[in-house]
Amino acid sequence: MNPAAVVRAREEAVTQLGVRVRYERGTFRGGRCVVGDEEQVVLNRRLPVETHVDVLAACLRELPHETVYLRPTVRAALEDAWTRQARGQVDQTELEE
Helix, strand or coil: CCHHHHHHHHHHHHHHCCCEEEEECCCCCEEEEEECCEEEEEEECCCCHHHHHHHHHHHHHHCCHHHCCCCHHHHHHHHHHHHHHHCCCCCCCCCCC
16 A cells, blocks of 8 residues: 555544644654644655654554454554654655755
8 A cells, every 4th residue: 555545544534533743844753643622643745755654653542443443454554653652763854944
């Protein structure tokens, strides 16, 4: 599964859990936050899709992801991402100055 397809699948899962996904520009990596009373995941549109994959994986880990259907390949990729994150092997892409 290509990274863009993984992002779409994870975005769909986050959305099914009632969390809005937004793409913004800035000097941040991305993550989950609450704006007003709405929970959101904000992704930095300037960063590569691999970073979005990791940010969405981290957000899904904190949400009740077991309540939504995820294709087996998507679930396996999530579990792999969580293992890499636990080992500190996540994409640490920095913004170019």
